[in-house]
Amino acid sequence: MKILVVDDVGYSRHFHTRLLQKFGYQTEIAETGPQALKLLERDLTINVVLTDLMMRDMDGVELFQRSQRISRIVDGRTAEPPAYILMTALRPGNDQSQQKDLDKIRMAKEIGFVDMLFKPIEPESLKATLETIKYASSRTQIDTTSALRKLSETIDNLIREKQHDNAGRFVDEIRQELERLEAFAAQLI
Numbered sequence: 300m301k302i303l304v305v306d307d308v309g310y311s312r313h314f315h316t317r318l319l320q321k322f323g324y325q326t327e328i329a330e331t332g333p334q335a336l337k338l339l340e341r342d343l344t345i346n347v348v349l350t351d352l353m354m355r356d357m358d359g360v361e362l363f364q365r366s367q368r369i370s371r372i373v374d375g376r377t378a379e380p381p382a383y384i385l386m387t388a389l390r391p392g393n394d395q396s397q398q399k400d401l402d403k404i405r406m407a408k409e410i411g412f413v414d415m416l417f418k419p420i421e422p423e424s425l426k427a428t429l430e431t432i433k434y435a436s437s438r439t440q441i442d443t444t445s446a447l448r449k450l451s452e453t454i455d456n457l458i459r460e461k462q463h464d465n466a467g468r469f470v471d472e473i474r475q476e477l478e479r480l481e482a483f484a485a486q487l488i
Contacts, residue, residue: 300433301325301342303381305335305350305362315349315386315420322426332357336365343371343378347432349425352387352403359385360403363410382432383411384425388418 302324306312309330316326327345329335332354339345348366350359357365363383371378385407407415414428450473457466 300346300429300436301327301344302347302349302429303327303329303335303338303345305329305332305348305354305359306386307331307351307354307356311351311418318420318422318425319349319429322429324429331355332359332362332365335362336369339366339381340369345381346379346436347382347384347429349384349386352385352389352407358403359383359387360407360410363407363412379436382413382436384428385412385415386418386420387415 302319304312304315304319304326305328306315307330312328312330316328319326327338327342329338333356335348335350339348348362350362352359367380369380371380385404387404389401389404404415413432416424416428453469456462457469
């Protein structure tokens with residue numbers, strides 16, 4: 300898994316990069332949001348972006364939003380967008396001068412950041428978040444859209460051809476398969 304570290308503070312970039320490498324991850328670094336966007340445009344193997352919230356030219360939330368417009372096509376297939384982790388030294392409190400930044404933290408949670416970690420980052424918290432991302436991305440994605448399209452085409456053909464007997468058998472088989480799927484889903488609850 301390759302991780303892009305985005306932070307305008309050199310020490311922070313270096314510290315987090317070394318920590319990630321210690322965990323066994325490949326890393327890339329960017330000092331600014333625009334640099335990160337350029338890296339994300341040309342390196343489609345980046346799986347995770349660890350970004351600071353407050354940076355000079357583009358904050359972490361804006362980086363996330365602008366990166367969602369990047370076309371990620373590899374060998375004719377669309378590559379998954381990277382997961383985003385927000386890091387910040389800002390602590391929620393009653394300070395009204397920080398309200399705009401606190402609103403950014405709330406927005407980050409709403410728009411799809413996987414996690415938010417407070418600086419100084421606890422190494423075990425970062426490691427746990429990355430393990431969760433790795434596990435989720437390693438799970439096989441099933442193309443249910445194509446399966447449903449094929450099912451719909453089969454039903455259309457049965458109706459068009461007026462194959463009542465085959466339609467009845469098909470309904471019975473679908474019911475059996477749905478019962479299997481419902482039993483499996485019930486195990487997860």
